[in-house]
Amino acid sequence: MQMLVYFGTKPFTRDLPHLSIPLPFEGSIPFAPEWVTVYAMTFFFWIIGLIVAMEQERELCFKLFTAVYAAQLMCFVFFIAMPTCIDRPEITGSAYYDRLLSQIYAADEPVNLFPSMHCMLSYIVFRGLMYCPGVKKPYVAAAGVLTALICASTVLVKQHFLLDVFAGLILGELSLCIALKTSVWKFVEFFQRKLLQTKR
Numbered sequence: 001m002q003m004l005v006y007f008g009t010k011p012f013t014r015d016l017p018h019l020s021i022p023l024p025f026e027g028s029i030p031f032a033p034e035w036v037t038v039y040a041m042t043f044f045f046w047i048i049g050l051i052v053a054m055e056q057e058r059e060l061c062f063k064l065f066t067a068v069y070a071a072q073l074m075c076f077v078f079f080i081a082m083p084t085c086i087d088r089p090e091i092t093g094s095a096y097y098d099r100l101l102s103q104i105y106a107a108d109e110p111v112n113l114f115p116s117m118h119c120m121l122s123y124i125v126f127r128g129l130m131y132c133p134g135v136k137k138p139y140v141a142a143a144g145v146l147t148a149l150i151c152a153s154t155v156l157v158k159q160h161f162l163l164d165v166f167a168g169l170i171l172g173e174l175s176l177c178i179a180l181k182t183s184v185w186k187f188v189e190f191f192q193r194k195l196l197q198t199k200r
Contacts, residue, residue, distance in 0.1 A: 005072045009080055013111070018085035019083065021163050026161060032157065038149050041146070042150050046125055050128075063179045071121065114167055115164055122146075123172035126143045
């Protein structure tokens with residue numbers, strides 16, 4: 001669903017004006033392409049974190065997936081209603097991280113920034129692990145540190161502005177509140193079960 005939201009909204013906003021929303025001091029934040037290593041780890045973090053959650057109690061699993069779906073729907077609304085863009089620096093180095101970042105830049109247009117899906121989903125995974133009874137506190141703390149590093153990496157490799165990061169964290173928490181404090185997760189479970197039955 002993430003790829004559908006991220007790439008599927010682009011044709012609808014391609015010809016619309018896009019906002020660039022850096023804070024006044026962001027020009028002083030250095031460009032650090034070596035941080036792409038952390039940025040690229042995000043996908044593995046999501047996968048591992050959600051697999052761990054799936055091995056916990058069934059209700060928690062569906063609540064976390066509900067939070068993920070809610071977050072992605074919020075992103076869909078923002079990507080359509082408030083298209084954003086960023087000017088990327090030229091990559092002049094030839095180290096492995098320069099080549100990796102060049103590939104990411106080539107594959108990923110500098111649009112659909114607000115909120116940051118990287119930060120939002122990483123935060124949901126981290127917070128979800130906090131509710132997993134089988135995950136020890138040091139692992140949860142490590143997930144929190146990694147989430148903070150991922151958020152920093154999105155800014156340092158010039159994929160996002162700070163406002164994108166803050167919005168991702170805030171909407172990630174809102175998505176969790178919807179999933180944990182309402183019964184919406186039961187609808188997700190119902191549709192998931194129906195989908196599996198249809199495939200059999």
